[in-house]
Amino acid sequence: MKIATFNINGIRARGQALADWLDESQPDVAMLQEIKCVDEAFPREPFDERGYNVETHGQKGFNGVAILSKLPLEDVSRGLPGADDDEQARWIEATVVGRRAIRLCCLYLPNGNPAPGPKYDYKLGWMERLERRVTDLLADEEAAVVAGDYNVIPLDEDAARPDAWRSDALGLPATRDAWRRIVNLGMTEAYRTRNRGRGHFTFWDYQAGAYDRNDGIRIDHVLLTPQAADLMTDVGIDHAIRGGPKPSDHVPLWVELDA
């Protein structure tokens, strides 16, 4: 089962690029972030035609997440637990059952800039809630994939110019500490099991020819519970589509699970 995450930066602006990528990459599951529309405005037809079930958790203008799946999506839950007053649409989870059941958690973690400030406080609070949700997922002892745009640069090697991000909300020590606390609960960070060193990115700014200069950062991640990590057979980044027509500023990251 191929499971991908992709921050598409606006579903309505990305229709063709997203459809083309689905046709080429053929994921069984695509977890999408920044759909930037309400549920009723999500264009379902291109995905219906391709045999995907669609579940969305949208919001007007900003944020918004969705899961596309060729298998039925069961037990869908919207919103990250732990703050009833949180109005931002950044979390949706569901279960797919192939040969094995897989819990899919799709997240769009807050950017947090400018830091310090209320937006950064919200980011750190959201990461505390994520830590609690991951703790519960691990206690379930089942296969779960927690994937999305984390807006976290885990280490200096995950940025072309690490110095530029040291005081940014994506790279501050407190951000990296919170990330490490989550991973260290017992999750496997999929991409780094097979790829080491510099130059592996999932995001390039639209400005200043960042993609052409490979001036990127690695901020989209897939975390796996042990039961999911034991099923992983491959992982990759579809970076080439960043150079295609009307690209998102992020590219897809995917894992293959024997499930």
Added chain:
DNA sequence: ATGTCGGCATTGTGCCGA
């Protein structure tokens, strides 16, 4: 740091968020 983009409010363009 800034060579950009998407969506909104709004009809020509400036703001926000990233």
